[in-house]
Amino acid sequence: MFIQTELGLCIEDVQIVGHAQTITLRSYRPAAGRFAVPIILYFHGGAFTSGALDDGDITASFIAKATPAWVVSVGYSLAPQFPFPHATEDGYRALRWAVSEARAQRADQRRVGLAGHDAGGNLATCVAAIARDRSEVKIGAQVLIAPLLDPSMTRVADQVDAHATFDLGACARCYAEYLPSPMLRLHPYAAPIESRRLWGLPPALICSVQSDRLHVEAERYASALIAAGVPTEVTRYQGTSRQHAAHNDATLRDMVSFFRKRLAGERRHRSHNERFDDELDLSENT
Secondary structure (H helix, E strand, C coil): CCEEEECCEEEEEEEEECCCCEEEEEEEEECCCCCCEEEEEEECCCCCCCCCHHHHHHHHHHHHHHCCCEEEEEECCCCCCCCCCHHHHHHHHHHHHHHHCCHHHCEEEEEEEEEEECHHHHHHHHHHHHHHHHCCCCCCEEEEECCCCCCCCCCCCCCCCCCCCCCHHHHHHHHHHHCCCHHHHHCCCCCHHHCCCCCCCCCEEEEEECCCCCHHHHHHHHHHHHHCCCCEEEEEECCCCCCCHHHCHHHHHHHHHHHHHHCCCCCCCHHHHHHHHHHCCHHHHC
């Protein structure tokens, strides 16, 4: 465990019992504040087989300070050693832990959001579906950044930016390690784009990337959510890559704006939020 304070945040690593092993969570809590803040879980990228808590530091820190919110970044189990459903169940256990610790962290268990990048975007929306189905925690918002949603990989753009470096073959191999049985590629908690039960999911912000061939699946998922009656916003970003989308200035600002809107409490401190806009220098985070 480590505890440190930087940029107005108290940052701490904690361990909890996961689905099959102990997992590490990284807590980012605003160091000061009179009122309870929302809870936001963040899931890093890595195509289900790689990635670590450090990969989410910039994004999680920014969300925690600028929203403000108590952000819990989830060090979920990775394939192939821990294939589906380990990562999703780790995420749900992290969600329940965060809600149980809300009072001690000066957070509001009634205002909960989820966010994730790449594979983390898949986990965020799938954990939201689990929470809906198990009826233990109500999720108020989800933000999916260049999410991996389609294990079949049949929704791929024909044209791609010449500078894009995303390897579709490597992505397919990662899916195979995460979902070793072909039948799992249709499971609603693994392939959200195939789900026919999207009703009741929380309002969504979906961030796709112009240079990413997988922007098609992200935008089609947004359309499916809208058709299911889920309030959904979708933006395709230019000037960034799939790899760096979670650190992109515009993405970060839109994500915080979305969480402020969807997770606002009874007291809305506009001047406080505007002060964060003035104080934060995004160039330090990129």
